[in-house]
Amino acid sequence: MQSREKDRFLDDVIKYVKYPFVRADIRIELGNHISDRIEDYMEDGLVYDVAEKKSIYDMGDAKEIGRALNKEHNPFVGWMLGITNVFIVILVIITGYVLIATTFMSLFGLVDVNDIPKEDIVYEVDVDKKVQIDDRVIHFTKLVYDKEGNMNIFYRSYDKRLWGTGWSNNSIGSIYDELGNRYINGGGRASNGIISNCLTSKRNFPRDAKELVMIYDSCNRYFEVRIPLPEGGSYE
Amino acid sequence: MNRNRKLLRNVVLVVLISLLFMNRTGLYFSPISAHESSERNLHYGPSEIVHIEDFDGGKYLLCKYDNWISCNVVEHRLFILWSHGQSPFGRENDLIQKLYYSWGNMENNSVFWGIRNDKSITKVELLLEDGSKLETTEFYEDLFLLTWKTTNIEIYGFTKVLAYNSEGKVVFEEEY
Structure with a gap:
């Protein structure tokens, strides 16, 4: 039932509540409370108008209630809660996207040994060698020599620090054979991400080379990895 | 949970998620942190910063490390942060x-x-493509830095490099 007196009382209370987003809730809660009391009084035999007046009287001074409720619902805390709630949602969406993207790149990166057709492979060598430069671990996993004379070096690289940024140049230095011939031409790619799947390819690598030598010697960082190759390149 | 506790929870969450976001995107609170992190990630340094100079949106850092010299660039991001x-x-x-x-x-x-x-060498001079001239007599542990704004770089942005001694004689000259 619509009541002007109840509404006026509620308006009087609400005008002291500064934080706008709780006004509707307070209005509903106080309104329900008054309605319950009106019903109680009417069950005791009072007519509606009298029951309403008594119920509102029982509630007390609208100004005092309003001020108390404003204190309870501090507008600063209310605004900060609202702002931080929105901010958290935005941050979670953006950070989640970044994390999912980097994890996706790590798991399903563009670098896959199966990209080289089986019929093009002359030989492959499973490798399990790790080296470390600063905080970055480079884990060599496979060599694939193809019919076009490319030596494909597959490796993963990741930051040892839990809070590491995960980006690097993923360089493995210079590539040589056992005779010291250096192979410059070629290409490579890396998935990046938390664990970066990488491929470095060197063209015109000799089929009968006995050893692959990788030497990183830059800015006072050094590592050397030697991987024996199948004799005469006839390994299947 | 009362509202104050909710607010505290939110603040903690904002800080933690922000740190995670910064970590994954290479953002830092200070230009020096951004510089140091970029060096470490690329397996270089740590270098000694000998001079820092501002430009619109970032800073140049002139550095020395063993036999190497560098001029790293860190940029301002999101009002208070710095990119690597x-x-x-x-x-x-x-x-x-x-x-x-x-x-x-x-x-x-x-x-x-x-x-x-x-x-x-006490002065380095640079002739720009537009005919203007830049010069510096300031050296920071022998490193120097010249900066300028340009809207249309054709090849190098400059046509001539000159270096003078204290008597004003040209001791180095290279044309482009």
Whole structure:
């Protein structure tokens, strides 16, 4: 039932509540409370108008209630809660996207040994060698020599620090054979991400080379990895 | 949970998620942290910063590390943060060159930097493509830095590099 007196009382209370987003809730809660009391009084035999007046009287001074409720619902805390709630949602969406993207790149990166057709492979060598430069671990996993004379070096690289940024140049230095011939031409790619799947390819690598030598010697960082190759390149 | 506790929870969450976001996107609270992190990630340094100079939206950091010299660029991001350096990797100083230098540009900010290996050099001068002239007499542990704004770089952005001794004689000259 619509009541002007109840509404006026509620308006009087609400005008002291500064934080706008709780006004509707307070209005509903106080309104329900008054309605319950009106019903109680009417069950005791009072007519509606009298029951309403008594119920509102029982509630007390609208100004005092309003001020108390404003204190309870501090507008600063209310605004900060609202702002931080929105901010958290935005941050979670953006950070989640970044994390999912980097994890996706790590798991399903563009670098896959199966990209080289089986019929093009002359030989492959499973490798399990790790080296470390600063905080970055480079884990060599496979060599694939193809019919076009490319030596494909597959490796993963990741930051040892839990809070590491995960980006690097993923360089493995210079590539040589056992005779010291250096192979410059070629290409490579890396998935990046938390664990970066990488491929470095060197063209015109000799089929009968006995050893692959990788030497990183830059800015006072050094590592050397030697991987024996199948004799005469006839390994299947 | 009362509202104050909710607010505290929110603040903690904002801080933690922000740190995670910064970590994954290479953002830092200070330009020095951004610079140091970029060097470490690219396996270079740690270098000694000998001079820092501001430009619109970032800072140039002139650095020395063993035989290498570098001019790293860190940029301002999201009002209070700094992105990791764009060129932390140094160049090995060629001691045979009286003046060893490099240059680069980012958007419309150009930079020319290097080192004087001939200690008699007291001034470095750069003639720009538009005919204007830039010069510096300031050296920071022999490193120098010249910066300028440009809107249309044709090839190098400059046409001539000159270095003078204290008597005003040209001791180094290179044309482009």
